[in-house]
Amino acid sequence: MIITRTWLEEFIDISKISTDEICKTLNSIGLEVDSVEKLSIAPKVVVGKVLEKVKHPDADKLNICQVDIGDQTVQIVCGAKNVDAGQFVPVAIVGCDLGNDFIIKAAKLRGVESNGMICSSTELGLAKLNDGILELDDSIGKLVLGKELREYSTLNDEIIEVELTANRGDCLSIYGMARELGAFYNIPMLELDKQVKHNNLGIGQVLEVECDSNIDSSLLFKAVDFTNFKLNVLHRLRTGILGKYQDANDVKNVLTYATHTTGVILNAYSKEKTIKNNNLNVLKIKKDEQGFDNAYGIEQLSKICVEHNEIDLNDTNFIVEASYINPEFISKKVFETKIKTGEVYYKASRGSEPDIEFGIDYFSSFVSKFGGSIYRGNETFIEDKEKLTLDIVLEKLMQ
Numbered sequence: 001m002i003i004t005r006t007w008l009e010e011f012i013d014i015s016k017i018s019t020d021e022i023c024k025t026l027n028s029i030g031l032e033v034d035s036v037e038k039l040s041i042a043p044k045v046v047v048g049k050v051l052e053k054v055k056h057p058d059a060d061k062l063n064i065c066q067v068d069i070g071d072q073t074v075q076i077v078c079g080a081k082n083v084d085a086g087q088f089v090p091v092a093i094v095g096c097d098l099g100n101d102f103i104i105k106a107a108k109l110r111g112v113e114s115n116g117m118i119c120s121s122t123e124l125g126l127a128k129l130n131d132g133i134l135e136l137d138d139s140i141g142k143l144v145l146g147k148e149l150r151e152y153s154t155l156n157d158e159i160i161e162v163e164l165t166a167n168r169g170d171c172l173s174i175y176g177m178a179r180e181l182g183a184f185y186n187i188p189m190l191e192l193d194k195q196v197k198h199n200n201l202g203i204g205q206v207l208e209v210e211c212d213s214n215i216d217s218s219l220l221f222k223a224v225d226f227t228n229f230k231l232n233v234l235h236r237l238r239t240g241i242l243g244k245y246q247d248a249n250d251v252k253n254v255l256t257y258a259t260h261t262t263g264v265i266l267n268a269y270s271k272e273k274t275i276k277n278n279n280l281n282v283l284k285i286k287k288d289e290q291g292f293d294n295a296y297g298i299e300q301l302s303k304i305c306v307e308h309n310e311i312d313l314n315d316t317n318f319i320v321e322a323s324y325i326n327p328e329f330i331s332k333k334v335f336e337t338k339i340k341t342g343e344v345y346y347k348a349s350r351g352s353e354p355d356i357e358f359g360i361d362y363f364s365s366f367v368s369k370f371g372g373s374i375y376r377g378n379e380t381f382i383e384d385k386e387k388l389t390l391d392i393v394l395e396k397l398m399q
Contacts, residue, residue: 002242003177005158007261011178012187019158025184026162031171037159041124041149044096044104046070047136048118049145050087058110065118067091070146077114082132088143090119090134098123126155127240130247139232154234159241169327169351173263176353194361197368199225202376207319208277209379211285216329217293217304219285220322220356221379222364224268226251227316228371251318252311258366264359265305265344265352269319270312273297283319285381290337295321305330305352307342320363322356356382 005019014022023033048067056062056077063083065076069091076091083089093116096104106115121127121134136143140152150156162177170176182189203223211219231239231250235257239245244256255266274281274297284296285304293304302308305325331349334341353359364374 001162001164001172001177002260003160003162003174004238004241005160006154007157007174007238008178008181011175011190011192012182013190014181014185014187017185019160022181023160025181026160026177029180029184030165031168031177031180032163034161034163036161039125039155039157039159041090041126041156042092042096042098043148043150045090045092045098045119045124045149047143047145047147047149048074048089048091050083050085050089050118053083053085056110056112058112062109062112064112067116067118068145069093069116070144074115075113076116076118077109077112078118078133080118080120080132082130082135083118087133088136090124090136090149092117092119092123099125121237121240124149124155127237127243127245129236129240129245135233137232139234155237164350166350169347170263170353172347172350173259173353174261176263192362192365194365195368196361196364196374198376199373203378206271206279206281206375207274207379208280208282209285209381210282211381212287214287215285215293215381216325217285218324218354218356218382219304219380220360220382221283222320222322222360223271223317223375224320224364224367225317225373225375226367226371227373229254229316229367230371231257232370249311249313254363254367255311255320258359258363259347262359262362263347263353264356264362265323265347266359266363267302267304267308267321267323267344268311269295269297269301269321270315271317271319272315273299273301273312274319281319290339291333292337292339293325303339303342305348306334306345307340308344320360322360322363324352324354324356327351 026033046069048069050065052066053063062079065078067076092104094106104117118133121129140154207223231253239253239257246252259266271281274283288294295301304323327349368374
């Protein structure tokens, strides 16, 4: 389980607790810390803005960029395909040592002067996002031209990897780990922003879910238009730390991010792959021949909590699903049938977060902040279960 300090701080105030102390605490409560890594961007890497980009006269793959770095504008020859005017970018200025004796010097590239380098995420020691330069935005903090990137705490984060035993599915999320630390230190969890920007349509105007009565999963569905959604750089980098970032697939990335954050298993189905019934998109939830809950449209769309299909990059309108299934039940059924499982089964079989409303609320609020359009209402299929109570006499407990 991978957590970072700044990610935890979205749920709990640990400003007065060192990372070393947190690691000792985790070890003491049975959550073994496997490794700790401090991200530290080199000095003399600053925020810049590309003012102009023109093609190099003697090299098809090079561009000549004029870059504002606060106290001056420098000319940099850049070979990245995705560099463009108007971008805020990390700039290693002349004299910067990026490590391994990689020192930035003034040079001439095909006869054109270049004074610095526009950097990719990996050149800064961060997670890989693409094969080009890293485009910055204010998710890391207010962008100030000329300010060194090592001053942005969200980028210079501390990554903690925890080795979890199979019975600690409750800690397979940032929220779960924060909850454990909060209980240990007696620190309240921070209240999350639940504001959602809805569009003018209700989910019932676009979606109908037909769910058989014998399913074993608890399910909740939302309709989301991702047309104007863009995942920002901070959350892309965090997804990259997990080793699960997919370039040009923000829908998949935000599902990964929200699932890792909340512990609630999230999935999405393209509306184009649902069954059309007049103006409605119909999604069917029923068991397959082996008794597993499945989602169907014009084809099988997923084996719920066992194996998810790939996200369709050609659509921007999706049905988002939050799910939970009893881990003992699904583990036993998979063992008996020996079926193929996907990555999602790891969380489901160990016990994902059962509060699926919490997961979908977090997801909806998050997506709407960054351009997503959420349809009002939801389709919910949660089995009502009698709450179990335990009477405790505190006086006897204290004896």
